Amino acid sequence: MLRYITRLDGVAGMTWPARVVRDDDLLALYVPRGTTQMAWHQPPGESRRLVEREWRRDMLRLMFPGQAHSVWCFWEGEERRFTSYYVNLEEPFRRTAIGVDTNDHALDIVVNPDLSWSWKDLDEFEGLVARGTYSPEFGQAVRDEAERVVADIEARREPFNAGWDTWAPPAGWEPPRLHPRWRDEPAVLWERRTWAYRDAR
Ligand SMILES: [Mg+2]
Secondary structure (H helix, E strand, O other), X not given: OEEEEXXXXXXXXXXXXXXXXXXXXXXXXXXXXXXXXXXXXXOOOOOOEEEEEEOXXXXXXXXXXXXXXXXXXXXEOOOOEXXXXXXXXXXXXXXXXXXXXXXXXXEEEEEOOOOOEEEEOHHHHHHHHHOOOEOHHHHHHHHHHHHHHHHHHHOOOOOOOOOHXXXXXXXXXXXXXXXXXXOOOOOOOOOOHHHHEOOOO
8 A cells, every 4th residue: 555644634645555566675566547546535615535536547656765756657548658757756655564655745747758857736836835834944855856856867867767668567467456454554654744844733
């Protein structure tokens, strides 16, 4: 189970089941399209809640111990056409009894197959810093992490030169399923959350 732990309350939010492709100096998780995951849904006038949703794209998620980002590989369609890398700024992951916990830091980088790139949700991220939801020091740490990854993209360094775009799952892998304790297993909180998030409880 890969879980996003909510900023305010420190409980399980968006959650994906995944197959473990590799787990050493790199944690590589595969979420095939058709996988049932938990996602936020907010009907007009109501508070948001978690609902089951079908994941739409083949995703391989490369996670690096101690680092505040992951790199996702996306494929689309029956022919599994590689469409992009996606750099997600996030909490360094922690191990749990059922998988790993992290949480999203709003800012992303979309990387095309030719390694041209663009920011995604930069406005949303800067708004969180401007409103004080993210502390100024944390905001700068996220920008610094993102700039290090941009340097890796532009220099065509790992993992962008490592052939992950041609990776394919072994034959016969069934879609992973949500663990029955995906919500109840206690979260392992990021030790810097009260430094980073002004509204963390
Ligand atoms: Mg993100």
